[in-house]
Amino acid sequence: MRTPFRPAPLTCQQFVELVGGYLDRSLPERLLRAVDEHLRGCDECREYLAQIRRTSIVLAELGVSLPIPQDLLDRLTAAFDEANALGLQDGQEP
Numbered sequence: 001m002r003t004p005f006r007p008a009p010l011t012c013q014q015f016v017e018l019v020g021g022y023l024d025r026s027l028p029e030r031l032l033r034a035v036d037e038h039l040r041g042c043d044e045c046r047e048y049l050a051q052i053r054r055t056s057i058v059l060a061e062l063g064v065s066l067p068i069p070q071d072l073l074d075r076l077t078a079a080f081d082e083a084n085a086l087g088l089q090d091g092q093e094p
Protein backbone atom coordinates (compact mmCIF):
# COMPACT_ATOMS: atom_id res chain seq x y z
CA MET A 1 0.00 0.00 0.00
CA ARG A 2 1.25 3.40 -0.96
CA THR A 3 1.41 6.21 1.50
CA PRO A 4 -0.33 9.31 0.22
CA PHE A 5 2.19 11.44 -1.59
CA ARG A 6 2.12 15.18 -2.05
CA PRO A 7 4.56 16.99 -4.28
CA ALA A 8 7.38 18.31 -2.16
CA PRO A 9 7.61 22.08 -2.19
CA LEU A 10 10.59 23.51 -3.98
CA THR A 11 13.64 24.02 -1.87
CA CYS A 12 15.38 27.38 -1.90
CA GLN A 13 18.19 25.81 -3.90
CA GLN A 14 15.78 24.55 -6.54
CA PHE A 15 14.24 27.97 -6.64
CA VAL A 16 17.63 29.52 -7.33
CA GLU A 17 18.27 27.02 -10.11
CA LEU A 18 14.91 27.72 -11.72
CA VAL A 19 14.79 31.47 -11.30
CA GLY A 20 16.06 32.23 -14.82
CA GLY A 21 13.31 30.19 -16.43
CA TYR A 22 10.79 31.69 -14.04
CA LEU A 23 11.73 35.19 -15.10
CA ASP A 24 11.45 34.50 -18.81
CA ARG A 25 8.46 32.15 -18.29
CA SER A 26 10.23 29.36 -20.17
CA LEU A 27 9.49 26.81 -17.42
CA PRO A 28 6.60 24.37 -17.76
CA GLU A 29 3.40 25.73 -16.23
CA ARG A 30 3.53 23.42 -13.21
CA LEU A 31 7.02 24.53 -12.32
CA LEU A 32 6.02 28.17 -12.63
CA ARG A 33 3.23 27.41 -10.18
CA ALA A 34 5.63 25.60 -7.87
CA VAL A 35 7.93 28.62 -7.89
CA ASP A 36 4.98 30.90 -7.13
CA GLU A 37 4.09 28.63 -4.25
CA HIS A 38 7.60 28.80 -2.89
CA LEU A 39 7.69 32.58 -3.16
CA ARG A 40 4.46 32.86 -1.20
CA GLY A 41 6.12 31.23 1.77
CA CYS A 42 9.72 32.40 1.52
CA ASP A 43 10.76 35.99 2.16
CA GLU A 44 14.39 35.28 1.35
CA CYS A 45 13.58 34.04 -2.12
CA ARG A 46 11.26 36.96 -2.78
CA GLU A 47 14.15 39.24 -1.91
CA TYR A 48 16.49 37.19 -4.08
CA LEU A 49 14.04 37.34 -6.96
CA ALA A 50 13.86 41.11 -6.68
CA GLN A 51 17.64 41.27 -6.95
CA ILE A 52 17.72 38.88 -9.89
CA ARG A 53 15.05 40.90 -11.65
CA ARG A 54 17.16 44.00 -11.38
CA THR A 55 20.20 42.07 -12.57
CA SER A 56 18.38 40.37 -15.41
CA ILE A 57 17.13 43.70 -16.72
CA VAL A 58 20.75 44.74 -16.99
CA LEU A 59 21.70 41.43 -18.59
CA ALA A 60 18.84 41.66 -21.05
CA GLU A 61 20.07 45.06 -22.11
CA LEU A 62 23.42 43.42 -22.76
CA GLY A 63 21.75 40.61 -24.71
CA VAL A 64 22.56 37.92 -22.15
CA SER A 65 19.99 35.38 -20.99
CA LEU A 66 20.04 32.97 -18.07
CA PRO A 67 19.57 29.50 -19.51
CA ILE A 68 18.37 26.54 -17.47
CA PRO A 69 20.36 23.33 -17.93
CA GLN A 70 18.16 20.96 -19.91
CA ASP A 71 18.97 17.98 -17.71
CA LEU A 72 17.89 19.87 -14.61
CA LEU A 73 14.66 20.83 -16.31
CA ASP A 74 14.02 17.22 -17.37
CA ARG A 75 14.73 15.96 -13.88
CA LEU A 76 12.41 18.43 -12.18
CA THR A 77 9.69 17.98 -14.75
CA ALA A 78 9.83 14.21 -14.30
CA ALA A 79 9.69 14.59 -10.54
CA PHE A 80 6.63 16.79 -10.80
CA ASP A 81 4.96 14.45 -13.27
CA GLU A 82 5.47 11.62 -10.86
CA ALA A 83 4.16 13.63 -7.95
CA ASN A 84 1.12 14.70 -9.90
CA ALA A 85 0.39 11.18 -11.06
CA LEU A 86 0.60 9.87 -7.53
CA GLY A 87 -1.21 12.42 -5.49
CA LEU A 88 -2.28 15.64 -7.06
CA GLN A 89 -5.45 15.19 -9.06
CA ASP A 90 -6.59 18.67 -9.88
CA GLY A 91 -8.24 17.66 -13.12
CA GLN A 92 -6.34 20.20 -15.17
CA GLU A 93 -4.26 17.66 -17.05
CA PRO A 94 -5.55 14.89 -19.25
Ligand SMILES: [Zn+2]
Nearest residue numbers: 012015042045
Ligand atom coordinates in the same frame (compact mmCIF):
# COMPACT_ATOMS: atom_id res chain seq x y z
ZN1 LIG B 1 13.20 30.07 -0.49
